[in-house]
Amino acid sequence: MKIAVLGTGSVGPALAGALSALGHDVVVGTRDPEATLARTEPGATGGPAFSQWHASHPDIAVATFADAAAASELVVNATNGMASLKVLAEAGTANLAGKILMDVANPLDLSRGFPPSLNPVNTDSLAEEIQRAFPEAKVVKTLNTMTNSVMVDPGRVAGGDHTVFVSGNDAGAKAAVTEILTALGHKDVLDLGDITTARGAEMVLPLWLRVWGALGTGEFNFKIAR
C-alpha cells in the first residue's frame, strides 16, 4: 500500500521504517524536505539524526506534507499533537479526502512544563477535531497509547501480550488499520467504537507518563486483562 507518514520526530521514522519493512511503499512527509534531510542533530528522544536515519532507509522517499499525502492511499499522522491540525491543513483537504487517516498523535500541552496536560480533553479529542476538520477522511485513532519502539515491535514487551486500541467511524478503515497492526505483530487489537472513543485512548496518556516515571522506562504497554 502507498503510505504517507507525516512527522519526522521519533514516532514518524519508527513507523515509516517498520511499514517499509512490511513491503509498503512509504513516503515521509515534512514541512521542508531539504531542511529535514540536512538535519544532523540527534532526534528529540535521543534517536539518530534524520539524515543518518534516512541514509539507512534509502527506499523511503521524503516529500512535503502535501506531496506525501497526495501520493498515498493511507496517511499516518505522527506529528506533534499540538501541531497536527496545522500540518494536516498543509497536507491539504483534497489530498486526505476518501483516505484512511491513521492518527497516532497525542495532544500533549507542555507549555506549563511536566507533566503535560491534554488539549483538547474530556469532552473532545484530537482525533475528533481532525475528523471534524477533514470530514471526508476516514480517521482511525490507534497506537497513541505506547512508545514508538513498542508500536513497531510489540513482541519486545511481555512477548507481545498486550493491547492496542482502534477508534473510528468507518468499519472498513478500521479493518485496514487492524490488518497493518496485526502485520506489525499486535495480537490484541480492541475496537473501542466510533471516533468519540478516542477520548479514552488519548486520556490514558497522563497515566502512561506516570507509569513511565514509576518504571523508569517507556517499554511497557497496557493490556486489557480479561
Place this chain on the structure above:
Amino acid sequence: MKIAVLGTGSVGPALAGALSALGHDVVVGTRDPEATLARTEPGATGGPAFSQWHASHPDIAVATFADAAAASELVVNATNGMASLKVLAEAGTANLAGKILMDVANPLDLSRGFPPSLNPVNTDSLAEEIQRAFPEAKVVKTLNTMTNSVMVDPGRVAGGDHTVFVSGNDAGAKAAVTEILTALGHKDVLDLGDITTARGAEMVLPLWLRVWGALGTGEFNFKIAR
C-alpha cells in the same frame, strides 16, 4: 484494623464485606443510617438492596459518616465522586485528621448523559481536591480503575494477573494500603508517586468505560505489561 467505608452504593458494601472477611473491624458510613437500613429497592447496579446485604453481614455496623470516621483508623471514600467532598466534610475534618483516607471514587459527571465527563480533570483530580480540603488526612488513591467485583476478588479476572495503582504523598499510608490490596489478592501494586499522579488513574476512566462497552462486561482490568 478499624475501617470506615463511606458509601452505600455498589462499591461501599463490596469493599466493606471483603475487608470484614479479612478480619478487619468494619463500619459503613452513610448519611442517615436508619433510612439506609430500611432500603428495600435493589442497588443501582442491580445488586441486593442494602437491607438484604446487611442481613447477610451482621458483623458490619452502620453509622453516620461522622460516627463511622470517628471510630476508625482508616477511612475508605467509596462515595459518588461528585458528592465526595461534601460527604467527607460531613464525616468531619477532625475525624479524618492523621488517618489514612483510601479514595476509590471517580469524579464522573453524568449531568450531560453518557459517556460522563470528568470533573475535575487534566490539571487537577478528585484525590488532590480531597488532599487539599483535608490536609491532615493521608490520602491514597487506589482501586478506582476497576469494577467492584474485581477490586475485592482480583483472581476472577485473568487469574489476578493485572495491575492496581496507588498514588499518595505519605509512604507509610501507601504501604498500609498496599498491605490491604495484597490481602485482597492483588499481585501487582504499582506506586505511581505523589497524589498528583491520581490524575492519571482518574483519567483512565473514559477508556475504562469504552472498554466496558466494547467487551460487554466490566469484569476486566488494566495490566501494565512489562
